[in-house]
Amino acid sequence: MSLDDADVPGWTAALGIPGLYDVHVHFMPPAVMDRVWEHFDVGGPLLGREWPITYRGSDDERVQQLRDLGVRRFSALPYAHKPGIAEFLNDWAARLAGDVPECLRSATFYPEPEAASYVAARIEQGVEIFKVHVQVGDFDVRDPQLDKVWGQLADAGTPCVIHAGSGPVPNSHTGPGPVLEVLRRHPRLTAVIAHMGAPEYTEFLELAESFDRVHLDTTMAFTDFFEQMAPFPRELLPRLAELADKVLLGSDFPNIPYRYAHQLESLERLGLGEQWLRKVCWDNANALIG
Ligand SMILES: [Zn+2]
Numbered sequence: 001m002s003l004d005d006a007d008v009p010g011w012t013a014a015l016g017i018p019g020l021y022d023v024h025v026h027f028m029p030p031a032v033m034d035r036v037w038e039h040f041d042v043g044g045p046l047l048g049r050e051w052p053i054t055y056r057g058s059d060d061e062r063v064q065q066l067r068d069l070g071v072r073r074f075s076a077l078p079y080a081h082k083p084g085i086a087e088f089l090n091d092w093a094a095r096l097a098g099d100v101p102e103c104l105r106s107a108t109f110y111p112e113p114e115a116a117s118y119v120a121a122r123i124e125q126g127v128e129i130f131k132v133h134v135q136v137g138d139f140d141v142r143d144p145q146l147d148k149v150w151g152q153l154a155d156a157g158t159p160c161v162i163h164a165g166s167g168p169v170p171n172s173h174t175g176p177g178p179v180l181e182v183l184r185r186h187p188r189l190t191a192v193i194a195h196m197g198a199p200e201y202t203e204f205l206e207l208a209e210s211f212d213r214v215h216l217d218t219t220m221a222f223t224d225f226f227e228q229m230a231p232f233p234r235e236l237l238p239r240l241a242e243l244a245d246k247v248l249l250g251s252d253f254p255n256i257p258y259r260y261a262h263q264l265e266s267l268e269r270l271g272l273g274e275q276w277l278r279k280v281c282w283d284n285a286n287a288l289i290g
Contacts, residue, residue, distance in 0.1 A: 008070055008260065009069070015277055020249060022073070024161060024252055027093070028078045037053055040255060047168050047169065053255055055260075073104060075161070076096055079136065086118065090107040109130065130159070159289065165193070165198045167199050167230050179207065196216050197216065215247065218267060
């Protein structure tokens with residue numbers, strides 16, 4: 001039995017939650033998004049395989065698609081892949097959040113001399129979620145230029161989505177080791193590990209078990225697409241059930257090679273129950289971010 005996008009509002013209502021809270025959605029300035037999509041179209045070296053994108057409309061069309069799905073809150077998660085562009089992305093994301101009430105105020109940063117000052121300003125302005133992409137940005141989270149930034153985020157309690165897992169293609173900075181070192185220095189950091197840490201599921205799950213404020217986002221995990229590349233070890237399911245309060249729905253919309261509903265049916269078929277799904281799809285992010 002497969003779930004279609006049109007069935008999603010009914011699926012959510014049957015769970016008894018007001019909608020979906022998706023912490024891992026991408027909106028970027030159109031010229032940047034076009035370049036990202038070109039990269040996906042050719043199955044570039046950071047992807048390692050074909051990756052046809054399902055939702056390629058304009059920003060307005062994609063906002064409407066999320067509304068039709070009943071996604072009541074979503075992030076915009078721009079990410080900087082080089083120095084000097086984070087604030088351009090952050091300005092754009094601030095305008096989007098101003099125009100679209102469901103959109104979380106989202107921002108990014110990169111290891112560069114100005115990072116601590118613009119991150120402090122963005123926290124002051126009420127940014128609700130940050131994102132860094134170690135796999136695309138190819139930087140070390142232990143970079144000394146980020147030490148103050150991690151401290152600021154830990155003090156503020158603002159979540160930061162970190163793509164640090166070695167999927168889909170590793171680089172010399174991906175993997176759980178560097179993130180563990182950052183957490184040892186900043187144990188109160190609200191890190192949201194993107195993609196459940198795929199393919200290093202076990203190690204990142206241990207971080208969520210070990211540090212109070214480390215969460216995991218479900219982005220693309222458990223889908224047929226990810227299961228072919230990096231299957232989630234079934235023996236971890238009991239621990240995933242235990243972590244019910246620390247798993248957040250993420251989808252990677254719009255950059256997904258399948259319909260949105262497939263992420264939800266992939267969560268449901270884990271068999272962890274309706275209470276787990278309610279927490280993951282709404283309650284946890286609502287409690288963390290509001
Ligand atoms: Zn993403």
